[in-house]
Amino acid sequence: MTAPSFEEFLFLSADLTAFAETDLLGTGMAHKYLAKTRAACGDEIVTALLDAHRAARADAAGDATRLAPTPLDPDLFDRSLRHRIFSDDRLGPVARNVIKLWYAGMWYALPPEWIDRYGAHTAAETSTVTAAAYQEGLLWRAIGANPPGAKAPGYGSWTQPPRIADRYLKGATR
Numbered sequence: 001m002t003a004p005s006f007e008e009f010l011f012l013s014a015d016l017t018a019f020a021e022t023d024l025l026g027t028g029m030a031h032k033y034l035a036k037t038r039a040a041c042g043d044e045i046v047t048a049l050l051d052a053h054r055a056a057r058a059d060a061a062g063d064a065t066r067l068a069p070t071p072l073d074p075d076l077f078d079r080s081l082r083h084r085i086f087s088d089d090r091l092g093p094v095a096r097n098v099i100k101l102w103y104a105g106m107w108y109a110l111p112p113e114w115i116d117r118y119g120a121h122t123a124a125e126t127s128t129v130t131a132a133a134y135q136e137g138l139l140w141r142a143i144g145a146n147p148p149g150a151k152a153p154g155y156g157s158w159t160q161p162p163r164i165a166d167r168y169l170k171g172a173t174r
Helices: 006-017 021-026 030-041 043-061 074-086 091-104 112-118 131-136 138-143
Strands: none
Touching: 006 021, 006 030, 006 043, 006 091, 030 043, 030 091, 043 074, 043 091, 074 091, 091 138
């Protein structure tokens, strides 16, 4: 079995987070997050997740051979993601953890039932990836705020409440 593709992981992450690949790359965390997911769950499960994502995009675009962005029926894509990934006992918890990883910068322990059934390496441990992961969490970009204790925005910025960008309020998808 070959190692999961970085490009496919980045593409999956963009669909799961509703952030563009360039935004994700700009965090400097993409390679580290793939490595963390692989270490926690193993290549077999990560590869199955990427395969299911590719199939979900094919369901919505009608072309199983293209990985590049294609026009998708958003409702069909949403249903396909829910069916192929999020409702799957093996892949759903991992996909949700990938989302949390990008937004919070933490790998959260997978449920004990998942560990018992699929026996992953370090999936049972909650841990940080790097110290920078907290600062680069997508949570801060999504709410238009800076992480407390890091990336100071400047004097007086605290006088204005954080603003959530319109694209996140509308549930934008690719």
